[in-house]
Every structure is written in C-alpha cells, then in structure tokens.
Amino acid sequence: xxxxxxxxxxxxxxxxxxxxxxxxxxxxxxxxxxxxxxxxxxxxxxxxxxxxxxxxxxxxxxxxxxxxxxxxxxxxxxxxxxxxxxxxxxxxxxxxxxxxxxxxxxxxxxxxxxxxxxxxxxxxxxxxxxxxxxx
Numbered sequence: 001x002x003x004x005x006x007x008x009x010x011x012x013x014x015x016x017x018x019x020x021x022x023x024x025x026x027x028x029x030x031x032x033x034x035x036x037x038x039x040x041x042x043x044x045x046x047x048x049x050x051x052x053x054x055x056x057x058x059x060x061x062x063x064x065x066x067x068x069x070x071x072x073x074x075x076x077x078x079x080x081x082x083x084x085x086x087x088x089x090x091x092x093x094x095x096x097x098x099x100x101x102x103x104x105x106x107x108x109x110x111x112x113x114x115x116x117x118x119x120x121x122x123x124x125x126x127x128x129x130x131x132x133x134x135x
Contacts, residue, residue, distance in 0.1 A: 044110030047103055051094060052111075062123065067091065072116020077108035084108070 042050075055067040070080075081104055087093030099107065 041100070041103055041106075044103075044107040047099060047107050048111070051099065052107075055091070057117065059120070069117070070111050071114040075112050077105075077112045080108040080111055081105070 052070065056065075056070045058066055060066055083091065084094050084099065084104055084107070094104075
C-alpha cells in the first residue's frame, strides 16, 4: 500500500521556510535592523514633542515641572543617549523599537545644541493695600 508523499513535502517545505525566516531575521539583526529604522525617520523636534516634552518642559503648576528642562543646558550627547536608553531614577527608558539609534543620535545632538526656551511670563506682583508701605 502506497502512502501519499504530499504531507512529507509540506512538512519539509514548512521547516525550510522557518529556517530561512530565522536566518534572515538573524542577518538583519546583525546589521542593526529595527522596525523603527525601516520606517520613515522622525525629526528630533517630533521625537522631543512626542516623547520628552511632557516631562522636560511641561509645567504642572506655576513654577513646578515634572522634570528639569533639557534645552539650552549644553548637555553631553552621549549622556543624553545613556539616559534615554536606561531611564535613571523615575524616568522612562526608551528601547530601540521606540526611538531608533539613528533618531537618538540626532535627538541627542539637537537637545545639546538647542537654545533655552523663552522664560515663562512672571506672575503679576501682589497689589499693595492703600496706606501700607513696603517693609
């Protein structure tokens, strides 16, 4: 009694495709491929606005920020990259799938070279009561 060789061929083809896929992914990973790098690269301003600005530059109350301003401080780009990838203290870390290495290089340079943002307006001075002088 003869058996149909088709299931064996299908299994062999499936195994060959799986091996090829794994090998292809390994080659791409070895070249620094990531899904973010395959897509369009975002500008440093776009990344900063989407990933950094809420904490670094956002006032939660008058004079109170979530985290220190980054712009205008001439921070070292290598330190910026280290902080972005490792998230010291309460800071979030960002993986290469969040911000590609190419984007991170540009972002770190942009933060390091950017001027400080304009100072927020000063609150009005309290009104003096009539008849009272300043101490």
